[in-house]
Amino acid sequence: MSSPWRSEFSFIFLALLVGAFLGKVLNSFVIALWFCLLAYLARHLFYANRLLVWLHSGRSGQPPQGDGVWEEIYYLIFRLRRRNKRRKKQLIRMLERFRTATAALPDATVVLGPRDEIDWFNEAAERLLGLRRGDIGQQIGNLLRYPKFSHYMQNADYRSTVSIPSPLADNIQLEIRIVPYGEDLRLLVAQDVTQLRFMERVRSDFVANVSHELRTPLTVLKGYLETLSNADKPMSESYLKVFRRMEEQTIRMESLVDGLLSLTRLESAAHQVVQKRVDVPAMLKNICNEAELLTEERPTIELVLETDADLLGAEQELHSAFSNLILNAVKYTPPAGRVVVRWRDDGKGTRLDVEDTGPGIAQHHIPRLTERFYRVAVDGCKNKGGSGLGLAIVKHALSRHGAELKIMSALGRGSCFSCCFPEERVVRGASQVDAKLAQGL
Structure with missing residues (x-):
């Protein structure tokens, strides 16, 4: 048997001895037993009240004094509170490190609650999304008023992304991705893709312009090759073979140009699908x-x-x-x-x-x-x-x-x-x- 319970049973045994003595003196063992039970109950109520006062005070100092099983209860609660305090400090340090690291990210990061309300955001969100500290608690849809973004939030298909202009400047393009985590929490990440979109547009324009410029010389070259191949004047087989090979490569090049132009047209945002x-x-x-x-x-x-x-x-x-x-x-x-x-x-x-x-x-x-x-x-x-x-x-x-x-x-x-x-x-x-x-x- 553990020491706390040994002490507790010792107290109970002492109370029974006192009760037996009082019962002999008063010549009523029932009254003596009730008196002992009330005294034992009063002791527990006293220590329970002391525990309640200590917990209400919120002080993390030494636990109140007690004896028997109450001494062990006080000590275990004290140790548990001390452990939780250390864990809380550790979690706070981890949270601070996370916030510091997130704040240093170049991408805007916003923590959204269950109702799409803003719980927290980093400095990049202020710079790219125009958020302010007073916006915490506001729904993100009330601040980013773009039909594409509203449709994206309503569909809740977070496997894809959505591109919108920045609320601060139309020439800044943002690609937004939402990552669900925890319980009804989501992380909104907005990346500045302006330079990427510019490079894609430059590449697309370059391919389209070069393809258009190549069509004219290819057409001329193809026409001359057909003329030479079908000339009335007899031509040696070696020259004829060269012209045929040149015509084959010209046709292949023409097909390549047509394919590039088709891709450019398909990738163009201005080219809408005819329904x-x-x-x-x-x-x-x-x-x-x-x-x-x-x-x-x-x-x-x-x-x-x-x-x-x-x-x-x-x-x-x-x-x-x-x-x-x-x-x-x-x-x-x-x-x-x-x-x-x-x-x-x-x-x-x-x-x-x-x-x-x-x-x-x-x-x-x-x-x-x-x-x-x-x-x-x-x-x-x-x-x-x-x-x-x-x-x-x-x-x-x-x-x-x-x-x-x-x-x-x-x-x-x-x-x-x-x-x-x-x-x-x-x-x-x-x-x-x-x-x-x-x-x-």
Whole structure:
């Protein structure tokens, strides 16, 4: 038995002896027992009141004096309070270090509460978002009044980001990301991407300008080469071979310029998607028919239309995306293989699957396939003449329609490129067109 309880039982034993003595003196053991119980209860009430006064005082000094089990209770509470005090100081130091580190960040950082109210922000938030100390407790939506930001907060899809101008200067572009943490808490991080956007615009303008400037000399060069190749005067076979090679490279260069211009147009924010109903089944039939006329040595092309649903979007962009996928599959599939083009409804929208029985693609290449100019060397598929821009065009065209490109492939087992369109883009009847347009698509 521990020492506190030994002392406590000693006190109880002493009280019983006193009670027995009083009972013999008063000749009533019942009265003596009640007297002992009241005395024992009064002792506990006295020490409990002393504990309550000590806790209410908030003093962290030595605990009050006691005996028996109360001495141990006082000591344990004192030790617990001292430990909590040390832990509190440690947490305060950690919090101060966190705030100091966060304040030094160049990105604006804002802590949001459960109702989107501002709990804390760093100095960069004052400089980029225009927040002031008096704004603590205000809802962030009342201070950043931008429709894109309000829509972003309402959707609560924090996997993406949103770009808005700074409230202090329209020429400063901010990219905002929200990171949920804790219980109903979120961290808003706003990064100044003005220089990045400027460099992207410079790159896009440079590519567009160079592409436009190249078209004229390429057209002239192509015309002269065709004239020389078709001249009436006989020409030696060596010269004719040189002219044909020059014409092939000119055509390839022209295709590259057209691809760059298409990418520039797709990436341009000013270029809006024209909303109209696109007859996808008819478009796929035409693309497959064109693919069959490319060459005699081609794989079997099978078109499977499991739904007659159409899409709402830009016909030219969708045609470019679909034709790139289908022609790529035909190009890289051996003549003995097969290409299956399947248009179907997957319950969450519509989906175009382009499957081939080609050589397949290694897994480490798949994440980079949609990068511009990224090409994969495929065994047995040489001199295909691709520019490396086709899948980049597909990705941007689908992104502008809210769709997603999924790629599944394995070496020796072929590939499957899937275009997944959301339900809001699907049109299954004439009555749906006006309804979809009314929703703002």
